[in-house]
Amino acid sequence: MDNIANLMHGFEVALTAHHILLMIAGVLLGVLVGVLPGLGAPNGVSLLLPLTFSMDPVSAIILLASLYWGALFGGSTTSILFNIPGEPSSVATTFDGHPMAKQGKATEALSFAFLSAGFGALCGVVLITLLSGWVANFALRFSSPEYFAVYFMTFASFIGLGGASPFKTVVSMGIGFSLATIGMDSVSGNVRLTFEYDVLLAGVSFLIAVIGLFGIGELLLTMEEGLKFEGVAAKVRIGDVLRTATKLPRYWLALARSSLIGIWMGITPGGPTAASFMSYAMAKRSSRDPDKFGKGEPEGVIAPETADHAAGSSAMLPMLALGIPGSATAAVMMGGLMIWGLNPGPTLFTDRPDFVWGLIASMYLGNIVAVVIVLATVPLFASILRIPFAIIGPVIVVICFIGAFTAANREFDIWLALIFGLVGYLFKKLDYPIAPLVLAMVIGDKAEDAFRQSMIFSQGSLSIFWSNALVGTLMAIGLVLLFMPLIGAGLRRLRGQGETRTV
Amino acid sequence: MITRFWAEIGTAILTLAFGLVIVKGSLEFGIGWDSSGPQPGAFPFYAGGLVALASLGTLALTFGKRLAGKAMLADAFLDAARGRRVLSFLLPLVAFVVLSVTLGMYVATILYLVFAMRFQGGYGWIASLATAILTAAFFYFALEKFFQIGLLKGPLEPLLGL
Numbered sequence: 001m002d003n004i005a006n007l008m009h010g011f012e013v014a015l016t017a018h019h020i021l022l023m024i025a026g027v028l029l030g031v032l033v034g035v036l037p038g039l040g041a042p043n044g045v046s047l048l049l050p051l052t053f054s055m056d057p058v059s060a061i062i063l064l065a066s067l068y069w070g071a072l073f074g075g076s077t078t079s080i081l082f083n084i085p086g087e088p089s090s091v092a093t094t095f096d097g098h099p100m101a102k103q104g105k106a107t108e109a110l111s112f113a114f115l116s117a118g119f120g121a122l123c124g125v126v127l128i129t130l131l132s133g134w135v136a137n138f139a140l141r142f143s144s145p146e147y148f149a150v151y152f153m154t155f156a157s158f159i160g161l162g163g164a165s166p167f168k169t170v171v172s173m174g175i176g177f178s179l180a181t182i183g184m185d186s187v188s189g190n191v192r193l194t195f196e197y198d199v200l201l202a203g204v205s206f207l208i209a210v211i212g213l214f215g216i217g218e219l220l221l222t223m224e225e226g227l228k229f230e231g232v233a234a235k236v237r238i239g240d241v242l243r244t245a246t247k248l249p250r251y252w253l254a255l256a257r258s259s260l261i262g263i264w265m266g267i268t269p270g271g272p273t274a275a276s277f278m279s280y281a282m283a284k285r286s287s288r289d290p291d292k293f294g295k296g297e298p299e300g301v302i303a304p305e306t307a308d309h310a311a312g313s314s315a316m317l318p319m320l321a322l323g324i325p326g327s328a329t330a331a332v333m334m335g336g337l338m339i340w341g342l343n344p345g346p347t348l349f350t351d352r353p354d355f356v357w358g359l360i361a362s363m364y365l366g367n368i369v370a371v372v373i374v375l376a377t378v379p380l381f382a383s384i385l386r387i388p389f390a391i392i393g394p395v396i397v398v399i400c401f402i403g404a405f406t407a408a409n410r411e412f413d414i415w416l417a418l419i420f421g422l423v424g425y426l427f428k429k430l431d432y433p434i435a436p437l438v439l440a441m442v443i444g445d446k447a448e449d450a451f452r453q454s455m456i457f458s459q460g461s462l463s464i465f466w467s468n469a470l471v472g473t474l475m476a477i478g479l480v481l482l483f484m485p486l487i488g489a490g491l492r493r494l495r496g497q498g499e500t501r502t503v
Numbered sequence: 504m505i506t507r508f509w510a511e512i513g514t515a516i517l518t519l520a521f522g523l524v525i526v527k528g529s530l531e532f533g534i535g536w537d538s539s540g541p542q543p544g545a546f547p548f549y550a551g552g553l554v555a556l557a558s559l560g561t562l563a564l565t566f567g568k569r570l571a572g573k574a575m576l577a578d579a580f581l582d583a584a585r586g587r588r589v590l591s592f593l594l595p596l597v598a599f600v601v602l603s604v605t606l607g608m609y610v611a612t613i614l615y616l617v618f619a620m621r622f623q624g625g626y627g628w629i630a631s632l633a634t635a636i637l638t639a640a641f642f643y644f645a646l647e648k649f650f651q652i653g654l655l656k657g658p659l660e661p662l663l664g665l
Contacts, residue, residue: 051650167560171518174554178525181547188543193528216596223592224585390624391616395638397596398612401603402642406652411604414655418600425589426514429580430507448546456540 003133010357013058014365022059023066023362027370028377030070034086035078035381038219038396041071041087041312041329042438046210047403049336057340058358064336065316065359066366068329069121072272072312073374074381076113076305081106081232081382089272089308092280096293096300098232103296106234110378111244112298113305116255118371119248120306123259124266124313125363128320132349132360135321139346144453145464149474151447153481154269154324158436160484161270168432176437179204180444187452199412206335206441207407210328212417213434215400217424219393236378251302254283258303262310267318271327271435272311279307313363319344320356324443328435331442510580511565519558525551595619607657612639 013019033044045064052060075087080097093113100109142150159169182193183203194200248255258279265275283303284293293300315326316333323345325331337344342352349356384392404417427434440447458464466472480487525547532544569576581589595618602611616635620626626634643665646652656665 050652165561165564167557167564170557171522171554171561174550174557175518175521177550178521178547178554181550185543188539190532190543192532192543193525193547195524195528220589220593224581224589226585226588388624390619390626391634393592394595394599394616394619397599398608398615398638398642401600402608402646402654405603405608405654406646409653411655414600414603418597426510430511430514432514451546452541460536460541 003129006133006353006357007129007361009353010359010361011365013354013358014062014361019059019062019358019362020365020369022063023366023369024373026063026066027070027073027366027373030067030072030370031074031077031374031377031381032070032384033067034071034074034076035384036392036396037078037084037086037222038215038393039399040075040214040218041068042210042332043214043400044068044071045329045332045336046207046407047399049207049332049339050403050406050408052336053339057337057342057352058355060336060340061333061355061359062362062366064333065362066370068312068333069309069363069366069370070373071329072121072309073114073117073370076117076308077110077374077378077381078385080109080113080301081234081378082385084385089276089312090304091273092276092304093301093308095280095304096295096297099294099296100298100301101232101234105296106232107236107240108244108298109296109301110234110236111241111375112248112301114371114374115241115245115248116251116258116302117305117309118367119255120259120262120308120310121313121367122364123306124263124310124316125360125367127263127314128317128360128363132317132321132356135317136346136349139322141470142346144450144457145467145471146474148447148450148454149465149471149478150322150324151443151450153474153478154439154443155436156478156482157268157270158433158439160481161268161274162433162436163274164431164433166485168430169436172427172432172434173436173440176209176440177444177447179209180206180441181448186445187449199410202408202410204416204441205407205413206332206438208404208413208416209420209441210332210438211400211404211407212420213424213427213437214328215403216397216417216421217428217434219396219400220421220425221428222389223393234378234382236375241375247298248302251299254299254302255306257282257286258306259310262307262312263314265307266311266314266326269315269318269324269326269435269439270311271315272308275311276304276308279303309367313367316359316363320348320359321346323446325439328438331435331439335442504582505580505586506576507578507580508565508569508576511576512562515558515561515565519555519562522551522553522555522558526555591623595623603655605657607660608654609639609643610657610659612642 033039044067048067075085075090076093078084078086079090079093080101083094083098085091085094097109155173159166162169182200185192261279262275280303283299284290315330319325319330319334325334334344401414401417404413407413454464465475529544529548533542534544534548535542599611599615602614613635616638617631620631646654
């Protein structure tokens with residue numbers, strides 16, 4: 001087994017005192033970011049990214065990945081104790097987690113959440129260990145048309161499976177692609193779409209977009225809701241955690257099902273939020289007692305949490321092996337990889353095995369570190385939420401703008417972050433999906449290059465996307481995903497007709 | 504009060520305008536074919552075109568729903584109380600941005616936090632000033648000293664010898 005040997009080598013890279021300390025720091029920062037409203041995983045990674053420019057890429061990715069795990073865990077803490085999801089992906093955890101906490105079972109709810117989340121994440125990482133090498137090898141056969149087909153598939157699945165209005169998804173995606181083209185064109189060397197404004201010469205950074213859309217936009221929304229933190233106090237005792245852990249195997253079916261849902265949604269760009277909702281709905285539908293859901297049913301905590309984290313970790317697989325991020329946070333990390341001078345995609349496995357396997361090994365360790373740390377620090381982070389929003393809100397604003405400035409030391413970026421903030425607020429209120437915008441900004445240049453190179457190969461004929469079995473299959477899957485809502489409606493109508501005929 | 508209908512229409516018109524601006528900008532660079540393959544304007548032209556078309560789609564859909572009498576569109580997008588809350592947060596935030604580019608980010612941080620705590624949070628002067636100055640000092644030491652990253656500075660920092 002090549003992969004196992006590689007993984008062992010990865011552990012050698014990851015298991016140094018320096019890296020373990022970075023993991024702990026990353027997880028702590030991540031929990032903090034996850035707990036605070038308005039700051040989430042994509043944001044946390046964006047804010048920290050400029051500080052890692054001077055670091056060695058392996059250390060930097062370990063820090064950022066650990067922050068991601070921490071943020072996923074932090075989001076569940078607030079969901080359960082305060083009924084306020086710290087992350088969009090932990091909304092489903094509030095349905096049963098908070099009722100459990102109110103019934104005095106806060107420790108049990110938290111332990112279930114963290115342990116099943118850890119289980120889900122490990123499932124995702126095992127999958128990455130087993131499959132990433134294979135996927136990367138497969139992807140080595142890709143050339144430009146195949147890459148373009150894979151990008152097409154990614155965005156088609158957003159449109160077809162995203163749940164938002166397809167028009168709105170296209171708008172969000174198109175804005176992302178348009179913004180990505182501003183500035184220097186890497187193929188022709190022309191400067192495009194700057195409209196004579198010098199500040200646009202360097203382009204619009206996706207980091208600023210994430211900070212504005214997710215950070216400022218989310219804060220404005222939080223303010224509008226006028227939320228109050230009314231939490232349930234919780235102290236976590238080791239004995240209670242262990243007792244809950246012994247109950248966990250009883251829910252093996254929920255764990256397995258949720259892990260599968262999470263892995264699937266993580267690899268396809270459905271993302272953790274969709275995964276947690278889908279898993280919750282499946283658990284409720286297949287339960288013998290659906291009425292118990294929403295009133296403090298442990299399975300209602302386990303299902304979304306497992307899927308959330310399985311999706312979060314498996315989103316790293318397409319990012320590493322194909323250069324296509326499976327979630328907004330993975331998109332930001334991939335942007336980071338490119339800034340560090342690495343080229344995400346199949347060649348990364350041969351060019352920088354220490355980086356890839358160091359990261360994969362750190363995912364095992366990071367998630368274990370994260371479970372231990374969140375359990376130990378629940379009271380600490382719960383007390384942070386008791387700081388009134390009049391203080392914490394403005395501090396988060398300051399952090400966001402400082403982050404926007406440090407991304408490239410440009411004054412203009414501060415204004416840009418403000419504009420993105422207003423757009424984010426508007427888009428969130430009107431159900432425009434934001435993840436496609438960020439993904440399009442990050443992979444925009446690569447998608448454009450793939451498209452232009454394919455066109456050069458074929459002398460301008462679109463038939464190149466059907467020229468061989470591989471690219472044809474990828475495009476066909478993309479089209480099916482794109483028209484999924486129509487196909488679903490058509491099938492329902494056909495079935496409906498069938499029934500009327502039999503009656 | 505703004506209804507959901509007008510918010511949808513307004514946003515769709517904004518995105519439509521954005522799409523058209525991108526399309527217009529792309530035309531300058533050529534959207535056809537030359538010796539080196541598709542011209543530089545081609546890709547943004549189609550991206551902007553998609554935005555414009557999809558915005559028209561949203562407009563049509565929203566008007567269609569309005570004609571069909573969907574109740575959801577008459578819902579409040581923003582009522583007076585909520586609007587006030589958003590503005591009470593947004594206006595100081597905009598002021599912070601303006602102060603950041605004129606007086607520097609550290610001074611802006613202090614002024615912004617003091618304002619938010621003293622006049623919006625109802626804290627005393629001492630608590631407000633202490634929190635604001637400590638926060639700014641924390642950022643100063645963490646960024647300038649530890650990470651060696653400079654923030655925007657204004658006319659006041661040199662006077663303090665920083």
